[in-house]
Amino acid sequence: MTATLVKAWKAGRAELEAAGVDQPVIDSRLLLEAAADVSRLDIITDPHREVSETQAATYNEFLARRARREPVSHILGRKGFWKILLRVTPDVLTPRPDTEVIVDEVLKAFPEAMAFNMLDLGVGSGAILLAVLAERPAAKGLGVDVSSEALAVARENAANLDLDGRVALLRGDWTSGLADASFDVVVSNPPYIATEEIETLDPEVRDHEPRLALDGGADGLDAYRTLAPEILRVLKVGGLFAVEIGHTQSKAVEALFRDAGAAQVRTIKDLSDRDRVVVGVRNPLETGV
The missing domain is CATH 1.10.8 (Helicase, Ruva Protein; domain 3)
Structure with missing residues (x-):
């Protein structure tokens, strides 16, 4: 037939x-x-x-x-995110609609013609950074990742989108080696799954996503303990940060950033009405900067 x-x-x-x-x-x-x-x-x-x-x-x-249970993104080697199409491999997290909340918050904070400098910590495929730069032609960005394989994917995506002239990619450990007060906006989608919960995840995630991008330690908060003070260190005074969280982690992550000196800290919900992104600013009243 x-x-x-x-x-x-x-x-x-x-x-x-x-x-x-x-x-x-x-x-x-x-x-x-x-x-x-x-x-x-x-x-x-x-x-x-x-x-x-x-x-x-x-x-x-x-x-x-x-x-x-191999993800469609791995079978096809690509995934749409925001308004761009990205190459995806098993070396990077598959971009998800929930993460678009970060993109939306950054775009609302920076008008189209404004020049600004953006940092994406744990850049992976480049999804967040490239989605923002594609809509903000005066902006430039730096993506940092500990995985050289992930950086290779991000580099290819930047080139495919003709954004490689405005993007730098660096292999490193979060903010190590970056200067104080260097960026207008810092974003991150760090690993936030508690170690013992990883085996309970769907096979598409558990068996096919990079463990390095999932495992957030015993309580899922290890990355935020490092990131909160470091993000505020590299942010310019009054600069914006936005980090993705697990939907039960809002209070804990907000507290870490407030304790580190952040101001205007709040949580944004995703389209499923779950807590998804913690945002805030480096306190403009700080002195000694």
Whole structure:
């Protein structure tokens, strides 16, 4: 029997449903689009278009990998984030919509024509930094990561987006070696999963995401204990910070930043109405800067 787009999609959805995949309809469609070189519109408006044997074989391979709970982003090697498309590999966290809260906060704080200097700690694929710079042509940024493999991905993404002229990427341990009061805005999506909780995560995360980007220590807060005073050190007076958190960590992370001297500390919720990002400023009343 000749395979068509709609038959392939339905069969793929059933296979992923049986495997317990969370979003079988969306995932099977994304994999079909890639395997058959079609768009979502093609599937809707031309559902009886034939799928070649080669395309069907590729699609079946993709489905088998997804059924083993490999993330779609790893199968396709790409992931959309904010308004940009990023290359993604197992060496970096797959960008998630929750993290777009940070991008939104930075863009609201800095008008389009304003020049500013941004730091992204634990830059990974470059998602946050590149999404902001893509919309703020006068801005420049530095991304720091301890993983040379992650930096290679970020470097490729910057080049693909024609942003490499405004981005510097540095292998390092958080803010080590960076000067005081150097940045107008500092962002980070650090590891915040408690060590003992990692084995309870979905297989897509537990088995395929870099452990270095997940493990936040015994209580998930290790990175913030380091970052709170260091972020305030490298921020300019009055500068903005925004860090992603686990949805139960708002009070603890806010307290760490307040204790380090931050002002206007508050938590922003994500689209699921969960606490997601702690923001604040370096106190403009500080002296001795």
